[in-house]
Amino acid sequence: MRVSSLSPLAAAMALFAVAVFTVAQAPPVQSPHGDPQPPRVFPAPTNLKVLPKTLTGQQVHDIMENWAGSLGVHCDTCHTSDPNNLGPNGRPRLKFDDDSKQEKLTARLMLKMTEDINNNYVSMIPKDKDHDHEMEAGEHHGLPVTCGTCHRGHQHPEEYVIPKEAPRRPEGTPPAMPPMGK
Numbered sequence: 001m002r003v004s005s006l007s008p009l010a011a012a013m014a015l016f017a018v019a020v021f022t023v024a025q026a027p028p029v030q031s032p033h034g035d036p037q038p039p040r041v042f043p044a045p046t047n048l049k050v051l052p053k054t055l056t057g058q059q060v061h062d063i064m065e066n067w068a069g070s071l072g073v074h075c076d077t078c079h080t081s082d083p084n085n086l087g088p089n090g091r092p093r094l095k096f097d098d099d100s101k102q103e104k105l106t107a108r109l110m111l112k113m114t115e116d117i118n119n120n121y122v123s124m125i126p127k128d129k130d131h132d133h134e135m136e137a138g139e140h141h142g143l144p145v146t147c148g149t150c151h152r153g154h155q156h157p158e159e160y161v162i163p164k165e166a167p168r169r170p171e172g173t174p175p176a177m178p179p180m181g182k
């Protein structure tokens with residue numbers, strides 16, 4: 001019935017899909033930092049030892065973007081490049097399944113540690129009396145610990161220096177009191 005009136009729309013959508021596909025398939029642009037960019041296809045992982053092996057390539061990629069951002073690094077901080085496999089930009093592609101970088105092995109330890117902290121410690125903190133809402137089963141008391149909790153955009157977490165202007169005061173002391181113990 002409305003097939004003829006729908007088909008221009010369908011054609012437009014098909015064109016749009018092709019355009020999106022073409023953009024998605026375009027050769028990766030070199031980043032301003034000069035790091036080799038990963039290929040824009042996300043094959044299923046073959047060498048997961050800590051992350052669930054059922055993750056799709058896209059899911060692994062999303063986690064990796066999160067880690068890189070949390071540490072303020074690029075993919076090649078943890079992944080080796082393969083000089084025999086050049087990408088479209090002429091730069092070596094990264095060998096994501098390769099385990100020869102110490103940073104990758106450390107990241108595996110970090111992931112296990114973070115899961116341990118959340119599963120065996122953060123989840124044990126009793127419910128906050130100020131929080132009236134019912135806790136769902138398995139719900140964490142507060143924020144789970146993530147890579148970013150400690151790393152905060154740094155490959156090596158920065159030392160926390162206690163600010164001099166923020167004295168610890170006894171419970172109930174008005175904030176306006178002069179610093180104690182000075």
Ligand code: HEC
Binds near residue numbers: 051077103107
């Ligand atoms: C902080 C270190 C670190 C950074 C940064 C990092 N990765 Fe990873 N990556 C890992 C670790 C560790 C694994 C293996 C996880 C496991 O064993 O469960 C991994 C696994 C992978 C895999 C799966 C490989 C396979 O076949 O098993 C892909 C793909 C991948 N990373 C892509 C990326 C991309 C793309 C980036 C940049 C956006 C990136 N990684 C940044 C540490 C890192």
Ligand code: HEC
Binds near residue numbers: 071145157
């Ligand atoms: C509880 C705090 C904490 C959490 C959570 C944490 N890290 Fe770390 N991470 C550290 C500390 C401390 C070091 C060692 C200090 C250093 O390397 O200067 C470190 C070191 C590393 C290193 C080695 C850096 C290097 O150049 O050798 C990598 C890689 C790393 N962490 C990745 C991760 C990832 C990925 C996560 C999340 C899955 C994570 N970390 C979660 C505290 C943490």
